[in-house]
Amino acid sequence: MSDALTWVQWWAFPWRSAHSDWGDFTQDALFRSHHASACRRLDITPCLPVPPSSTVLQLALMPTPALDRALALVDHISHNAARSPLPENEKLWCRRLYKALPPTALTFDDDAPLQLLRLWVEPATWQRLRLRFPQPRVFELEKNAHTFKDSRARLDTLWQAVVWRIKAMPCGSASADSNRLDTSDVMPPEN
Secondary structure, X not given: OOHHHHHHHHHHOHHHHOOHHHOOOOXXXXXXXXXXXXXXXXXXXXXXXXXXXHHHHHXXXXXXXXXXXXXXXXXXXHHOOOOOOOOHHHHHXXXXXXXXXXXXXXOOOOOHHHHHHHHHOOHHHHHHHHHHOOHHHHHXXXXXXXXXXXXXXXXXXXXXXXXXXXXXXXXXHOOOOOXXXXXXXXXXXXO
């Protein structure tokens, strides 16, 4: 399936990948046949899709453990937390990205990863993407209006890098050091 078709399907039915806090949509006939009513119930303004974004689509559809890992990476980048539960190689990668992005541009006191995601995507996209996260967390986040006065390019860099990192390294192999080049399949073993 093409990315454009996948994007349109996700845009029309974002509840298919929603967090369980938002409800069980598989059994609810409303979400299968009454799109406008379903959108009203979830506070989504029906509209045509914004131009497709591969990075946003990957975030919207990635498995929950990978999405949680992406948020953990952004949290570490924005707070540079020394006691983060991330493996050392992930912390190193985060420190490198942190140095490339000014720290004041990405720091918030509350739920930085979701705030940065919300500020990065279009409001209509956020209405759909927020369904991936626990409902109380989203409602608390939406009470606080933040703005991002710096270049949007920094947020583009942040989220594209994090999604690339998640895609480059499976969730199950977080202990592997991906900062080293694996030459085992290119170079013959030494005798």
